[in-house]
Amino acid sequence: MAEHQSQIYFAPGIGQNLATYLPELTHKKILLLTDSNLAPLYLDEVVAQLKLLPAEVTPMVIPAGEHSKELSTVLQVYQTLIAQQFSRQDYLLALGGGVIGDLGGLVASTYMRGMKLIQLPTSIVAQSDSSLGGKTAIDYQNYKNLIGTFYPASKILVDPVYLQSLSAREMSCGLAEVIKSLLVSQQQPADYHLLTTSHFQSGVLPAQVARLIQAALQVKTEFVRADFYDFKERRFLNFGHTIGHSVEALAHGQLHHGEAVSIGMVTMLTALVEHRLLAPAVLNVVVNCLQQLQLPLTIPADLPRPAIIQQLYLDKKAANGQIELVLLKGPGQAYLQTMAIPEFAKWLGWSK
Ligand SMILES: NC(=O)c1ccc[n+]([C@@H]2O[C@H](COP(=O)([O-])OP(=O)(O)OC[C@H]3O[C@@H](n4cnc5c(N)ncnc54)[C@H](O)[C@@H]3O)[C@@H](O)[C@H]2O)c1
Missing domain, CATH: 3.40.50.1970 (Rossmann fold)
Incomplete structure (x- = not known):
């Protein structure tokens, strides 16, 4: 509109x-x-x-x-x-x-x-x-x-x-979100190609950062155009944020948002691969990008899994003990699925 x-x-x-x-x-x-x-x-x-x-x-x-x-x-x-x-x-x-x-x-x-x-x-x-x-x-x-x-x-x-x-840490955190946008982008294979070919080390060339930002802006433009009020496709941009928000809240300022999103994305991608819903190559590409930026990939040892699950009940996307998740079949193939929170814990392999 x-x-x-x-x-x-x-x-x-x-x-x-x-x-x-x-x-x-x-x-x-x-x-x-x-x-x-x-x-x-x-x-x-x-x-x-x-x-x-x-x-x-x-x-x-x-x-x-x-x-x-x-x-x-x-x-x-x-x-x-x-x-x-x-x-x-x-x-x-x-x-x-x-x-x-x-x-x-x-x-x-x-x-x-x-x-x-x-x-x-x-x-x-x-x-x-x-x-x-x-x-x-x-x-x-x-x-x-x-x-x-x-x-x-x-x-x-x-x-x-x-x-x-911008500080190197803020730069990495921002690029974590750019990586997520390119992954869920519906302009494929071009945006996934950008992920596989870009160098994300700190000190990335300004021209390359500019190109990545422009691509992510385009992704956002398309999602906003399709779903301005955030009822469906725009929510794909929340990929990795469910676990990310929980981890960020429990880390009490020790993790920046982009770092928590990095952990959230890797957690979800790993579970998707384990359930044979996603090709391992996609996980590897994302991990490679995040590693180059020296972003954390795993949940800090001092954050117990049950506490992370408990925190999900406070998530804005949770209602009546159910949580809306963004899942992925492949690059640009995100979808929404609602799961009971205890079911989600089992799905992650965190409880029996
Ligand atoms: N409205 C939306 O759709 C949307 C989407 C994503 C995030 N957000 C919100 O955005 C906020 C996070 O954004 P952010 O990471 O930009 O946070 P921020 O505005 O706090 O900026 C991060 C830090 O970088 C500094 N900074 C910013 N630009 C700088 C520059 N050019 N040079 C030096 N320092 C600079 C800021 O002073 C701050 O200390 C959160 O509140 C989040 O909820 C909103």
Whole structure:
């Protein structure tokens, strides 16, 4: 549906030419939302670009990290918008990773029932996934993404040059999600071929990262087009996330999201191979990519399997003791299956 679509621009150097990409912001008020890691790196440059239009820019910097994705931060942003007399015709520009994008999107979608939203994603997760598709969210009472809306940005400007300042760990975590997207992509065999031929070592060539991000963005575009409200195909992008979320929650910050997803994917692929539902070669290809990125492949020894299973009852995709799983017959052949949680534990070979 046309109203669900964002205009996406992908090019190195967009950040240094923002005025060219955003003529509609001329003489508008812009709330420029970013985090404390990105502000020292890019805030001045972005403000200078927007002033060229000219536009009236209000920068707002929030502490970096998932803990900022909460209600009190949303209220602070509303207060700034009110104090500066922002109208629905004005813009919120989200400069940052998935946290800034999700939070900024939620504010933009609810302030005066919806102000204009532009995404300027800076992490791999944001560039390849979260800036696109309109999901906005904050966490509440230990539930991740509990409160949110569907509200696509009018424009998404993807500049891979921003990735140069990303830490190696964030880079690997982001690429774990890219690997997952290419695996479930319905544009096969091209995307699986990309997995088998790309080099994922840290220090991957910028051009190669850019190519992988572009491919993952395309995968997301197709899933969002087919299933904007996330009832079916879009859920294929959750491959590896069921076990991943459990492991991430129990690791209490020791594992980043991409690392937990890496473990989740390998756990599911291994079980699928053991049940003869998937060719071992697919598992090997994915493990090879994740290993090159030095991502963890197995559940940490101090996380007991029964605790991981117990944690599944708190999963958003669980209801009445049943969990919805994303399974895979082959590259691009994901499907959904609901299983009773004790049944799933047996299926994994974790209980009798
Ligand atoms: N809306 C969606 O569809 C969707 C999809 C996937 C993930 N998410 C959400 O996205 C968030 C995870 O995204 P994320 O990994 O980008 O998290 P993030 O925004 O916390 O960014 C990760 C870290 O990298 C830093 N960073 C980002 N870009 C940088 C750059 N260019 N240079 C230096 N440092 C940089 C950030 O300051 C932060 O410390 C989670 O909250 C998750 O729920 C949303």
